[in-house]
Amino acid sequence: MTRVALVTGAGSGIGRASALALAEAGFAVVCAGRRAALLEQAAAEAGHGAVAATCDVRDPASVAALFREVEERFGRLDVLFNNAGVSAPAVPLEEVTLEQWTATLDTNLTGAFLCTQQAFRIMKRQTPRGGRIINNGSISATVPRPLSAPYTAAKHGITGLTRSTSLDGRAYDIACGQIDVGNAATDLTEPMRTTGVLQADGRIAREPTIDPVHVARAVVYMATLPLDANVQFMTVMATKMPYIGRG
Numbered sequence: 001m002t003r004v005a006l007v008t009g010a011g012s013g014i015g016r017a018s019a020l021a022l023a024e025a026g027f028a029v030v031c032a033g034r035r036a037a038l039l040e041q042a043a044a045e046a047g048h049g050a051v052a053a054t055c056d057v058r059d060p061a062s063v064a065a066l067f068r069e070v071e072e073r074f075g076r077l078d079v080l081f082n083n084a085g086v087s088a089p090a091v092p093l094e095e096v097t098l099e100q101w102t103a104t105l106d107t108n109l110t111g112a113f114l115c116t117q118q119a120f121r122i123m124k125r126q127t128p129r130g131g132r133i134i135n136n137g138s139i140s141a142t143v144p145r146p147l148s149a150p151y152t153a154a155k156h157g158i159t160g161l162t163r164s165t166s167l168d169g170r171a172y173d174i175a176c177g178q179i180d181v182g183n184a185a186t187d188l189t190e191p192m193r194t195t196g197v198l199q200a201d202g203r204i205a206r207e208p209t210i211d212p213v214h215v216a217r218a219v220v221y222m223a224t225l226p227l228d229a230n231v232q233f234m235t236v237m238a239t240k241m242p243y244i245g246r247g
Contacts, residue, residue, distance in 0.1 A: 002026070004074045004077050018081055067122060077122045082158075105154050112161060116176075139235065145197070175227050180233065182238055
């Protein structure tokens, strides 16, 4: 039986690298996201029967349509990687607009919740029953960067969603784990490598990054575990990034 994996935010960065790695590991991969052209490119590069599917994870109807398409096409879903996410402008907390706050929470947290709901419905009723959900938490799920209230709040929320999903899925053979990534080299982290980013002591400094391929390898490891084993939380980070200790 071919295992089926759905990756959100699969058009670039960690999502794209993970979709390619899952396809190479033998999964039939659904590359989901908002940018059709990039998704088509990712699916073509992944091969192994990978398909592209446009979806806005902020929209319940769009999410429902995506999971309906997955079930109709493949008959089941074995792995969901909740990876879609956006950043927020680095501005003082009191200057964050409601629109900025809502846009960040809607994509990074509510989107993961909506996808998790739909995955539960499929995984509970399919035969064999169960599956695995992997959430992209980010190191911001543990500690914040300066001027990052919306993003940090959303990623802290992901940790709570991961724990609740693990508990509520236990009776149905649904495992859930979280991968917290530090400084993967993507479009979102480009300033870390070029102009530098604000540090907690007020300095602007460049930071080391890692190839998203390393994150994708970790996703594949989590995805290929038997359902009686689970990685609850994993951190994959640039060794010398300012995180451990005093920064």
